[in-house]
Amino acid sequence: MELRKYSEFYRKQLLEDTLPYWFPRSLDHEYGGYLLMRDRDGSLIDDDKAVWIQGRFIWLLSTLYNTLEKRDEWLEGARMGVDFLEKHGFDGDGRMFFHLTRDGRPIRKRRYFFSETFAVIGYAAYARASGNAGIGDKARDLFGKCIEYAEQPGLLAPKFTGERPAKGIGVPMILVNTAQQLRDTIGDPRCDTYIMKWIDEIERDFVKDDIRCVMEQVGPDGHIIDHIDGRTLLPGHAIEAAWFILNEARHQGNNQRLINLGTRILDYTWDRGWDQGYGGVYYFRDVYHKPVQEYYHDMKFWWPHNELIIAALLAYLLTGDGKYARMHKQVHDYAYTHFHDKTHGEWFGYLHRDGTPAQMAKGNLFKGPFHLPRQEWFCWWMIDWFAKNK
C-alpha cells in the first residue's frame, strides 16, 4: 500500500476541496454560528442551524488548528460556533436543543444526547486551541452529563414503553470517541476507565461471534430482539465502533485484545454490509436476511464510507494484513468515484443502490462538515503518526 500517496491525497482533498466548500462562506457574521445547509453548488437551502453540526464544525476547525496548522481564521471560526452554542444551544434544564433558527430560537429538542456529545468534542478541542479554561470546564461538565444520561436512561423521556427494553450500540460507540477526543485535547481523569467500560459493553452485548454479526440494538442483557426493529443492522455504526476500538488499541501501544476485537467487528460488518453487486456499504440489513422496515435500506450514504476508509486503513496499519489494504482501496476507490463531486467539491450524501446520486444537497439537518473532513484529516494524521512511531 502506498501510504505516502494516500496521506498526501487526503491532506490535499481536505485543504483544497472539502474545507474550501464550507469555509469561510459558512460563518454567520450576523448571528454567529454556521450556515451549513447547502445545495450542490454551495448556495444556501435553509438558514436554520442543526446543533449536532454546529458542534461538529467547532470540533473540525479547532482540530485543524491543534494538529495541522495554527491558522488564526480557523480559531476565530471555531470561536464563533462556541459563542453561538453558549448563547443559544442549551435549554433551561441544561439539556441541548437539536434544531435552532438562524438567530438561535429553539425549533426542536430531541430525546437523545448526541447534541451534547458533539458539543463535548467541539468545546474540548476549542479549549485546547484557545487555552480557554472555562470552555474546557464546560466540556468536562457536559461529558459528566452524557455519562449520567447513558447510565440512567430514565433521565430522558423514553420513545417506547418499558415492555420490550432495548439499548443501541450508538451510545457506547459515540461515547468511546467522545472520551478519546476529550483525553487527546484537554484530558479528563474519567476517560480511560469509561472508554474500556464502553468497549467491554460493546463486546459483551453487541458483538455476536457465533453468527459473525454486530447488532445495532439488543435487550439490556445483550439478547437479540427478534422483531423488525431489533433485527435491523446499521453497518455504519458498527464500522465506527471498529475504528474507535482500533484507535484505542493504537493509543494503548497496540493492545492485541482490542486489535482482535476491532478487526472482528470490521470483518463481520464487511461481510454483511458490503454490496457485492454494485459496491458500497448498504445502509441497513436484517440480521436474518429478512426485509427491514426502512425502504431506503439499500441506498449508499456518504458517512459509512468515510468510516470504512478509516477503519480499513487503521486495521492495515495495526496488523499489516494485506486484506485490509485491499479493503481500503476498494472502498476508497468506490467512494471517491461515486460520492465526490468533481464540479463543486465535497461529496454527495445519498446514492441509489446503483451508485447514482439520489439528490445533490451537501448539507442539511444531518449532513455537514464532519464525516468527510474527519476522515481526510484522520487518515492523513494517522499515516503520519505511524510513520513517526514505527
Place this chain on the structure above:
Amino acid sequence: MELRKYSEFYRKQLLEDTLPYWFPRSLDHEYGGYLLMRDRDGSLIDDDKAVWIQGRFIWLLSTLYNTLEKRDEWLEGARMGVDFLEKHGFDGDGRMFFHLTRDGRPIRKRRYFFSETFAVIGYAAYARASGNAGIGDKARDLFGKCIEYAEQPGLLAPKFTGERPAKGIGVPMILVNTAQQLRDTIGDPRCDTYIMKWIDEIERDFVKDDIRCVMEQVGPDGHIIDHIDGRTLLPGHAIEAAWFILNEARHQGNNQRLINLGTRILDYTWDRGWDQGYGGVYYFRDVYHKPVQEYYHDMKFWWPHNELIIAALLAYLLTGDGKYARMHKQVHDYAYTHFHDKTHGEWFGYLHRDGTPAQMAKGNLFKGPFHLPRQEWFCWWMIDWFAKNK
C-alpha cells in the same frame, strides 16, 4: 374508457389476489387481532401488531360485508379485530397506542391520533355490519376525540417548540374521510358540517393556485414556511385529499365547486409528482425544486399509486374529461406492471426510482391490507354506483 372492464378487473383482483393474501391466514386465533407483518410469500416476519393497521383491516372486512357480500367469515374476522382493540388498543388516558406486542402489551404510543381515526372507520363499519350499537357509540365518541385533538393541538405533546408553528394537510385530509365513512355507515349529525369545514381549510390554507401547488405543511394562517421541512411536498397526501373531495362532490350531487377544487388539486399534484422519466409518483418533492431532507424522496411507494388510481378514475367519472381517463390508464398500467407481485399476489411496497423493487415485504409497521384493497374495492363500487346513478 372501458369502465366495465376496469370494474371487473378490480373486483377480481380484490377477491382473487389481494384479499386471499391476507385472509384468513392473518387472523390470530390465539391472541385475537391480526398478524399482518409478512414477507413476499406470506411468511410472518414479525408478530407485533400495528394499531393503525388493525383498525384498517377491521374497516376492510366490515366494508366488504356491508357492500359486497354478507360473508360470515368477514364479519367474524372483523369482530376479532374489534375485540382485540377493545382489550388492548387504549391507554388509561383514552388515547390509543401505535404499536403492540402479539398479546397486546404496548410498545409505543405516538403524538398523533391516526390510530384513532382508523379505529373510528373500523368501528363504524363493524357497527353497521354487526348491528352492535355499543361499538357504534364508541366510534362516535372516538370521532369526537379526534375533533378535539384536531382543534386543540396543544392536547397532544408537541414534537416541536412553538417558535415556528405549523400544521399539516394530513389532519384535515384524513378527517374528511373519517367523517365520510362514519356518515356512510352509521351516521353522525356532526359529519356534514365538519367535512365542509375541513375541505374549506384545505382549500384556504394548503392549495396555492398562484404556483399550482398543494402544500403538505403551512403556517397556521396558510403561509409557506421557507425551510426544508416546510417546503417538502408529499404528493400522496394531496392526491388522497383530491379524491376525498371529489367523493364529497359526488355525494352532494355533483357539487361543481368541489369538482373544481378536487381536480385542481389533482392537476397540480400530477404536474409536480409524476416522474416523467421513469413513471410513477415521487414520494417527496420540494415546492421550489430544491433538495429535500429525505434521501428516499424519489422512490415509488405503493400507496400514492392506489390513491391516484382512485382520484383519476373519480375525476373522469365526474367530469367526463378524457385527460383523466388517460391519467388513470397511465398510473393503472404503471402500478399493476411494477408493484403487483405476479407470483404471490398483493403488491410490493417500495420501488426504486427506476421501478425495480427495493424490498419484498408485503406488511410491516406501515403497510398492510388497506390502500390496495381499498382502491380495488372503491373503484369497483364507484363504477357500479355511477352506472346505476347516471
